Amino acid sequence: MTTTELPTTPVRPAPRPIDPEKLMAFVFRAVDEVGASLNTALVVMGDALGYYRTMADGASITPSELAERTGTDEHYAREWLAAQAAGNYLDYDPATRTYTLPAEQAAALTDETSPAYLPGFFQLTHGTVRDAAAVIGAARTGDGIGWHAHNGDVHVGCERFFRTMYNAHLIGEWLPALEGVVEKLERGATVADVGCGHGASTILMARTFPRSTFVGSDYHEGSIAIARRRAEQAGVADRVRFEVAPATEFTGSGHDLVTTFDALHDMGDPVGAARHVRHTLADDGTWMIVEPMAGDHVEDNLNPVGRAYYGFSTLLCTPASLSQDVGLALGTQAGPARIRDVATTAGFRRFAAVANTPFNNVLEVRP
Numbered sequence: 405m406t407t408t409e410l411p412t413t414p415v416r417p418a419p420r421p422i423d424p425e426k427l428m429a430f431v432f433r434a435v436d437e438v439g440a441s442l443n444t445a446l447v448v449m450g451d452a453l454g455y456y457r458t459m460a461d462g463a464s465i466t467p468s469e470l471a472e473r474t475g476t477d478e479h480y481a482r483e484w485l486a487a488q489a490a491g492n493y494l495d496y497d498p499a500t501r502t503y504t505l506p507a508e509q510a511a512a513l514t515d516e517t518s519p520a521y522l523p524g525f526f527q528l529t530h531g532t533v534r535d536a537a538a539v540i541g542a543a544r545t546g547d548g549i550g551w552h553a554h555n556g557d558v559h560v561g562c563e564r565f566f567r568t569m570y571n572a573h574l575i576g577e578w579l580p581a582l583e584g585v586v587e588k589l590e591r592g593a594t595v596a597d598v599g600c601g602h603g604a605s606t607i608l609m610a611r612t613f614p615r616s617t618f619v620g621s622d623y624h625e626g627s628i629a630i631a632r633r634r635a636e637q638a639g640v641a642d643r644v645r646f647e648v649a650p651a652t653e654f655t656g657s658g659h660d661l662v663t664t665f666d667a668l669h670d671m672g673d674p675v676g677a678a679r680h681v682r683h684t685l686a687d688d689g690t691w692m693i694v695e696p697m698a699g700d701h702v703e704d705n706l707n708p709v710g711r712a713y714y715g716f717s718t719l720l721c722t723p724a725s726l727s728q729d730v731g732l733a734l735g736t737q738a739g740p741a742r743i744r745d746v747a748t749t750a751g752f753r754r755f756a757a758v759a760n761t762p763f764n765n766v767l768e769v770r771p
């Protein structure tokens with residue numbers, strides 16, 4: 405366990421008039437946010453211990469029943485249930501002293517096939533916050549922190565979070581939004597998925613388009629080892645190859661499609677990566693860039709999704725970019741105009757925003 409280093413001399417701001425009502429409103433909002441911060445760990449706990457899954461049927465339950473059914477200690481189950489009820493994740497009935505998980509929460513917290521499935525988002529957040537002490541140090545020096553340097557909850561949580569969106573949108577909406585790409589994939593195309601992490605997107609595309617071949621690449625060896633196992637398990641390893649390579653060096657040429665899913669802004673040298681994509685892409689090929697939802701200006705992103713993404717940008721994505729050569733540090737909320745600059749600087753001529761969700765921008769880039 406680490407302790408955050410604080411300044412030794414307390415800073416006293418110059419006195420300014422204070423509205424006591426606004427001050428108290430802010431204090432109570434902050435109390436709610438502290439509760440929400442702790443709830444990140446509580447959701448991970450509920451997911452890991454099977455609390456939510458045990459309650460998914462909507463039946464009311466007491467702390468001792470939950471403890472018994474999950475093989476856990478009743479004291480922990482009791483406090484966890486009360487904390488969840490205080491945050492409106494559960495309903496509480498004082499007459500019977502029982503708790504129930506509403507159907508919507510059950511879908512979002514237990515149903516892996518739901519587009520609203522959330523545990524990965526919480527696991528990613530929990531892992532990210534645990535590594536924040538290193539970020540405070542890096543902000544003092546300007547050093548970066550590579551993706552590989554994070555704890556496994558960051559990698560696994562990221563995959564679970566993004567996989568939910570790829571399952572919901574990639575095949576039915578995003579690929580069809582690209583001109584002529586689905587037809588090529590159906591006939592048999594070559595595809596490079598760059599910065600593929602655990603390969604969720606690569607494997608999903610491979611399962612859907614059995615005539616096409618895929619190469620997924622990522623600079624992080626640990627992620628590629630997992631991606632290879634996942635391809636074996638999915639029965640697509642004969643058409644999917646995974647390689648450890650930075651985005652400026654992945655192999656192959658004449659690709660019909662290159663994809664980067666939520667990875668371009670993490671790279672130190674996105675322009676170098678874009679040049680390499682151009683070099684390995686067929687002249688009539690397409691580069692699909694999926695980036696976190698963002699507008700081009702800070703004021704466009706001052707909303708709940710932007711807030712979460714600026715948080716990840718500060719603690720995860722910007723340090724990742726700064727840890728690599730060039731260290732452009734686009735930031736998670738770079739926005740389409742900045743991504744277009746990256747692509748056109750690398751020699752691409754055509755650029756279009758073709759789809760979006762509350763969490764993603766999908767961009768079509770062509771020579």
Ligand SMILES: C[S@@+](CC[C@H](N)C(=O)[O-])C[C@H]1O[C@@H](n2cnc3c(N)ncnc32)[C@H](O)[C@@H]1O
Nearest residue numbers: 551566599600601622623624650651665667671
């Ligand atoms: C936010 S994760 C997304 C992973 C995956 N595409 C997904 O959607 O689950 C960003 C990924 O970019 C990879 N990455 C960062 N810099 C890279 C670089 N220069 N070359 C290749 N991969 C890189 C990281 O290792 C990480 O797997």
